[in-house]
Amino acid sequence: MRDVAVLGVGLNSKWGELWEMSLRDIFVEAALNALDDAGVDRVDSIVVGCMTSGLFVGQEHLGSLMSDYLGMNPAAATRVESACASGGAAFRQGFLEVASGAADIVLVGGVEKMTDVGGDEATYALSAASDMEYEAYHGITFPGLYALIARAHMHRFGTTREQLAHVAVKNHRHGARNPAAQYPYEITVEDVLASVMVADPLRVLDCSPITDGAAAAVLCPVETARKLSKKPVVKVLASAQASSTIALHSRKDLTWFESTAEAAQKAYRMAGKRPEDIDVAEVHDCFTIAEIVVLEALGLVERGKGGQAAESGMTALGGKIPVNTSGGLKSKGHPVGATGVAQVVEIARQLRGESGARQVEGARVGLTQNMGGTGGSSVVHIFETV
Amino acid sequence: MRDVAVLGVGLNSKWGELWEMSLRDIFVEAALNALDDAGVDRVDSIVVGCMTSGLFVGQEHLGSLMSDYLGMNPAAATRVESACASGGAAFRQGFLEVASGAADIVLVGGVEKMTDVGGDEATYALSAASDMEYEAYHGITFPGLYALIARAHMHRFGTTREQLAHVAVKNHRHGARNPAAQYPYEITVEDVLASVMVADPLRVLDCSPITDGAAAAVLCPVETARKLSKKPVVKVLASAQASSTIALHSRKDLTWFESTAEAAQKAYRMAGKRPEDIDVAEVHDCFTIAEIVVLEALGLVERGKGGQAAESGMTALGGKIPVNTSGGLKSKGHPVGATGVAQVVEIARQLRGESGARQVEGARVGLTQNMGGTGGSSVVHIFETV
Numbered sequence: 001m002r003d004v005a006v007l008g009v010g011l012n013s014k015w016g017e018l019w020e021m022s023l024r025d026i027f028v029e030a031a032l033n034a035l036d037d038a039g040v041d042r043v044d045s046i047v048v049g050c051m052t053s054g055l056f057v058g059q060e061h062l063g064s065l066m067s068d069y070l071g072m073n074p075a076a077a078t079r080v081e082s083a084c085a086s087g088g089a090a091f092r093q094g095f096l097e098v099a100s101g102a103a104d105i106v107l108v109g110g111v112e113k114m115t116d117v118g119g120d121e122a123t124y125a126l127s128a129a130s131d132m133e134y135e136a137y138h139g140i141t142f143p144g145l146y147a148l149i150a151r152a153h154m155h156r157f158g159t160t161r162e163q164l165a166h167v168a169v170k171n172h173r174h175g176a177r178n179p180a181a182q183y184p185y186e187i188t189v190e191d192v193l194a195s196v197m198v199a200d201p202l203r204v205l206d207c208s209p210i211t212d213g214a215a216a217a218v219l220c221p222v223e224t225a226r227k228l229s230k231k232p233v234v235k236v237l238a239s240a241q242a243s244s245t246i247a248l249h250s251r252k253d254l255t256w257f258e259s260t261a262e263a264a265q266k267a268y269r270m271a272g273k274r275p276e277d278i279d280v281a282e283v284h285d286c287f288t289i290a291e292i293v294v295l296e297a298l299g300l301v302e303r304g305k306g307g308q309a310a311e312s313g314m315t316a317l318g319g320k321i322p323v324n325t326s327g328g329l330k331s332k333g334h335p336v337g338a339t340g341v342a343q344v345v346e347i348a349r350q351l352r353g354e355s356g357a358r359q360v361e362g363a364r365v366g367l368t369q370n371m372g373g374t375g376g377s378s379v380v381h382i383f384e385t386v
Numbered sequence: 387m388r389d390v391a392v393l394g395v396g397l398n399s400k401w402g403e404l405w406e407m408s409l410r411d412i413f414v415e416a417a418l419n420a421l422d423d424a425g426v427d428r429v430d431s432i433v434v435g436c437m438t439s440g441l442f443v444g445q446e447h448l449g450s451l452m453s454d455y456l457g458m459n460p461a462a463a464t465r466v467e468s469a470c471a472s473g474g475a476a477f478r479q480g481f482l483e484v485a486s487g488a489a490d491i492v493l494v495g496g497v498e499k500m501t502d503v504g505g506d507e508a509t510y511a512l513s514a515a516s517d518m519e520y521e522a523y524h525g526i527t528f529p530g531l532y533a534l535i536a537r538a539h540m541h542r543f544g545t546t547r548e549q550l551a552h553v554a555v556k557n558h559r560h561g562a563r564n565p566a567a568q569y570p571y572e573i574t575v576e577d578v579l580a581s582v583m584v585a586d587p588l589r590v591l592d593c594s595p596i597t598d599g600a601a602a603a604v605l606c607p608v609e610t611a612r613k614l615s616k617k618p619v620v621k622v623l624a625s626a627q628a629s630s631t632i633a634l635h636s637r638k639d640l641t642w643f644e645s646t647a648e649a650a651q652k653a654y655r656m657a658g659k660r661p662e663d664i665d666v667a668e669v670h671d672c673f674t675i676a677e678i679v680v681l682e683a684l685g686l687v688e689r690g691k692g693g694q695a696a697e698s699g700m701t702a703l704g705g706k707i708p709v710n711t712s713g714g715l716k717s718k719g720h721p722v723g724a725t726g727v728a729q730v731v732e733i734a735r736q737l738r739g740e741s742g743a744r745q746v747e748g749a750r751v752g753l754t755q756n757m758g759g760t761g762g763s764s765v766v767h768i769f770e771t772v
Contacts, residue, residue, distance in 0.1 A: 001486055001487045001488070022519065045627075046629075051446055052440045052446050054438045054440040054441045054511070054514050055440045055441065055444075055446075057518070058441075058510070058513075058514055058518045058522075059514055059519075060437055060438050060441075060467055060469055060514040060515055061467075061468065061469035061514065061515045061516075061632060061758050061759055061762055061763065062467070063467075063468050063475070063629060063758075063763055064468070064469070064629050064630070064631075064632040064645075064758060064759060064762030064763045065517065065632045065762070067629040068629065068630075068631050068632050068633075068636070068762070072629070073628075073629045073630055073631065073644075073645075074628040074629055074630065074644065074645060074648040075628070075629055076478075076626075076627035076628060076629065077468075077627075077629045077763065078466055078467075078468050078475045078478075078479070078627070078763075079466070079467040079468060080464055080465070080466055080467075080479075081446060081447075081448070081449075081464075081465040081466075081467060082447065082449050082450070082463075082464050082465060083446055083447035083450070089449070089464045092462075092464075093464070093466075093479055093482070096479075096482045096483060096488055097482060099486045099487075099488070100387055100482045100485045100486035100487075101387045101485075101486075102387070102482055102485070102625075124444070125440070127444075128440050128444055128445055128446040128447065129446055129447045130447075131451065132443070132444045132445045133408065133445075136444075239488075240462075241431075241462035241463075241464070242459075242460040242461070242462060243432075243449060243450050243453040243454065243458070243459045243460055243461055243462065243463045244450070244454075244459055244460060245450075245454050245459065246447060246450040246451045246454050247454075250454070258459075258460060259450075259459075259460060262460040372447050372449075372450060373447055373450060376447055376450030376451070376454070377447065377449055377450045377463065377464075
């Protein structure tokens with residue numbers, strides 16, 4: 001297996017409600033930014049992460065569409081889907097293309113255009129990440145599912161309502177330093193606690209938003225990156241993915257994401273790293289409770305202590321292990337298919353020391369964790385400057 | 387890159403309108419058949435090819451769903467989409483998993499459940515493979531697009547209406563020998579010419595049907611296959627994919643599939659084979675004209691002679707290069723995400739000498755060609771018994 005590097009990264013300039021841009025426009029802007037950052041204008045292969053462009057805008061066949069609009073034909077181009085982990089799964093496929101030797105320069109992009117439909121339709125589209133026949137058709141959608149996880153965690157570990165709020169407050173504090181973020185402003189614990197109830201105990205400021213956005217990364221062999229780039233070379237130390245039951249009701253333990261724990265174990269093994277080696281992490285905070293459980297499953301925080309980690313500042317900029325310096329899904333936004341690739345964008349910039357006001361000083365090893373549904377799938381990547 | 391073999395293959399028992407089975411049931415039946423054929427009960431990774439389960443049945447996140455229902459958690463599991471080439475693209479991803487060393491045993495499955503919606507909804511869902519904003523929204527759907535290709539081919543090369551019919555007649559003659567086929571019976575040229583007009587010159591018997599079905603293949607390193615299997619080892623000599631414009635109106639030449647020609651050139655180079663080395667091929671006959679153009683783009687038939695090839699018997703069982711011995715999309719059925727994997731199932735069985743009444747005697751080298759939309763993407767694989 002060849003060693004793989006991240007040669008360039010990019011987002012479209014601003015995430016949010018982009019009514020003046022179509023799915024293809026958003027993707028192409030992010031991809032061109034990544035190609036510019038990489039300093040290449042041709043790729044052998046394209047992998048597009050997208051959850052449900054079919055339900056959001058009636059368009060499938062995104063590999064062909066994006067290769068066409070980027071002017072990259074006849075490159076191989078494929079779309080990869082794993083619900084909200086589509087971006088992470090796409091990045092893994094791009095990694096395999098380069099690692100296997102099938103391609104030398106690969107563009108991985110993630111995209112979602114979510115605001116062309118109304119709220120009911122968006123809720124239906126996102127429900128397609130759950131077990132539609134056994135969950136959504138019976139009336140439970142994602143805020144309800146994550147509320148069940150939150151209540152179970154509060155009951156078992158004594159996690160407080162305020163600790164949930166601290167996750168959102170921290171991520172908004174980070175996101176206020178990210179100009180591309182959808183909601184780049186700070187909020188307080190009081191704001192969260194006073195916000196509209198969505199699914200008890202989760203309020204609207206516990207939930208990531210509906211977002212239009214795209215992210216892209218260019219991958220190549222490490223040796224190629226050393227030749228082409230004057231920036232620090234960001235090596236992909238590990239790429240790992242795992243699955244768990246798609247339905248929450250099939251789990252043995254509501255307070256644990258088995259797919260994240262499995263993917264993390266594989267990734268640490270492949271990277272030769274331990275949780276304490278990680279300097280900065282981007283994780284899947286689709287709801288505040290998700291970040292709490294994820295950090296425990298990654299071994300970055302002790303079991304049951306995820307809430308305390310947010311409250312104590314341990315996971316904030318300046319803390320022991322800064323998490324979601326980009327603002328996370330909560331503040332930066334969550335265009336579902338783009339999220340996993342955007343995590344890589346943030347980590348690559350952190351490891352290259354380009355994160356400005358939100359830079360983690362001396363960061364050398366970074367981790368991304370991207371998750372589909374209530375953890376039916378998880379993808380973990382580990383990176384290091386070499 | 388490691389050498390990769392097809393260890394086992396399977397379809398669900400019967401393709402057609404499977405109203406008593408859901409998406410997951412169909413996939414699991416095919417996957418269990420492939421696992422049984424392979425003689426393994428665990429896999430490291432699963433790749434699911436599916437075009438648009440979101441629009442057909444409101445379900446995405448198929449990697450997690452299928453891993454769950456197959457009892458394969460915590461295996462990595464991802465869904466791959468490239469419109470009607472989703473199955474071929476999924477097979478290529480599975481190939482890369484094994485070739486790269488990331489996984490030792492990989493299950494690749496393709497599935498589509500198309501009959502749970504009405505005709506208008508199915509037409510809309512399939513249109514998502516075209517450029518929705520610039521083709522389907524203006525009123526042209528796939529029969530119309532392929533009719534344009536047919537008229538251009540007839541005009542330029544003198545291809546006749548009867549030659550188009552011969553493609554359907556040949557594939558139904560083959561499909562009549564395939565018990566899994568949706569329409570396992572013979573038809574005549576007169577039947578085709580008398581059938582209902584869909585989009586001039588294409589009549590309903592020029593069109594592949596709407597189908598529920600699934601197909602699966604188990605991949606592993608060639609060395610592993612030699613140890614595990616007593617059957618002839620089917621090696622994947624080449625896996626290649628290419629893109630072209632998603633919209634037909636952007637093409638320089640309506641009578642050519644550039645993505646197929648590009649993928650074929652790459653595949654022949656990778657395999658060290660020429661078109662004349664191919665003993666049997668499964669190609670994408672979504673409409674009769676498609677098989678004609680595809681065979682020319684693959685170099686299996688001289689440019690402009692695809693229609694004559696069907697009429698003369700050159701591409702029939704017993705001819706110089708038998709094409710679509712399974713019955714092809716026309717007779718076997720076309721569950722879009724499953725088709726590319728089902729082509730591999732047919733070729734693997736042919737190369738193992740297990741095709742009974744439709745066996746190509748002495749077949750050693752086989753080719754599959756799977757295509758999305760009007761050729762916006764194409765995937766070509768070449769196999770040989772070793």
